[in-house]
Amino acid sequence: MGMDRRTFLKLGGALALGSLITPGSQLLLASQENKTGNESKTRWAMVVDLDKCSGCNKECEEICRDENNVPHYGNERYDAYWLRVADVKQHLPGVETRERHIPLMCQHCDNPPCVHVCPTKASFVRDDGITLIDEHRCIGCRYCVIACPYRARSLIFRKSDKWTNEEVPKMMIGVVTKCSFCAHRVDKGQDPACVEKCPYNGLIFGNMNDPNSEVAKIIATKNTKILRPEKHLGPKVFYKGL
Amino acid sequence: MKMRAIIAFLAFLIVLTLPFLVSAGSGNILQSVQAPEIELPDPELGECVEDVSYMRANHMVLLKEERERAVRHGERGDYSLSNCFSCHTNITTFCKRCHDYAGVKPGCFEIEEGCHYAPTSND
Known part of the structure; x- marks a missing residue:
């Protein structure tokens, strides 16, 4: 030594x-x-103009179900929702009662808790910012349903025969589903079905990173709000007039 | 003693291979090995995305890779199931004959809860 x-x-x-x-x-x-x-890429975002939403017959819910084959059994316990319209009333003393109809869907967060908890990596964020579920990998454990603070996800409990749009796969029993921003349409260069078919044109869809897009202009100039900002999840659905 | 053991072993071998010997003797083996005939699509529709022998061996790999690209990256290309169905319109005479023979069930459309569109015409 x-x-x-x-x-x-x-x-x-x-x-x-x-x-x-x-x-x-x-x-x-x-x-x-x-x-x-992350800076130069596309990041899809949506602006919901609540001043234009009259809550009609909740047509967007029906449009979404038909586009994406989302089953509707008429029973709250089993129904799956991709898009739901919440009716909110504000009661304040001395102020006229204000009613709002708020379309709620997956907020496509930048930092999504559903993706973090997924044990099989079935939930993931695509490069263009859309949060998606790979239904081939999903085992139906429902961790993500619990993790999502927006209640955007639902499990398909019952076998569904609904197949109104043959371009989109039929819903499989035992997997979790949620709004995909109509990824199959976005990939073809179209807008999501609810944006295209809203009778009041209350929804606007576009690329947030492109400063010339309508969405980016509205976010920059108008007063838009996100839901549950205290969670710091970076949702990409913006509400105007909330 | 040794002789008896060898005879017993030979007898055991014969019993073991009896089913194979019987079916070989009756000539059934050759019939059952024949591959099923499938109806190919109209040649006027053009070439397949890859050549025939490659597709025969590897179509499942192409489909799986395409699925991964489409679902996880949003790149929808030529190897998609719907692109297959644009030429191969009859599932019973094209896909099913081979798949039944090989005992393989493609999850995309054949099992009960299959969730991708499949042409079901029988004409």
Whole structure:
């Protein structure tokens, strides 16, 4: 033994520091990639103009069900919802009662809790910001249903024969479903079905990262609100006139 | 003693291979090996996305990869199931004959809860 205690400790310390260099530099590089990668890409977003929504016969709910084969059994316990219109009344002393109809759907968060809890990675965020479910991988554990603060997700409890739109797969029993921003239409360059067919044109869809798009202009100039901002999830559905 | 053991072993072998020997003797083996005939689509519709022998062996791989691309990245290309169905319109005479023979059930449309559109015409 030609090494004294001091040299041994010095060498050990150097070795420990050296082993940290590679993973540390990789982490730094990865964080930089994420920062630069997110800016130029498309990020789909929706603006809901609540001043235009009259709550008609909740036609958008029906349009959505027909477009995406969402089953409707007429029983609250089993019904699946992609889009639902909530009727909200504001009672304040001295102020006229105000009624609002708020279309609620998946908010397509930047930081979605449903994706974090998914044990099979069936829920994921696509590069263009749409949160989707890979129904081939979903095992129906419903962690995501509990995790979502917007109650956007529902499980298909009963076998469904609804197949109004053959372009979209039929709903499979035992998997979780939710609004997909009509990804099959978006990929073809069309707007989601509810945006296109809303009788009052109360919904606007577009690319948030493109400053010339209608959506980006409204978000920049008008007073829009997001739901549950205290959760810091970065939802991409904006409500005007809430 | 040794002789008896060898005879017993041979007898055991014969009993073990009896089903194969019987079916070989009756000539059924050759009949059952014949591959099923499938009805190919109209040649006027053009070429398939890959050549025939490749498709025969690897169509399931192409479909699975396409599924992954379409669902997870939104890239919808030529290898999609709906693109197959644009030429191969009859599922019973094209897909099913081979799939029944091979004992394979494609989950996309054949099992009970299948959720992708499949042409069901029998003409």
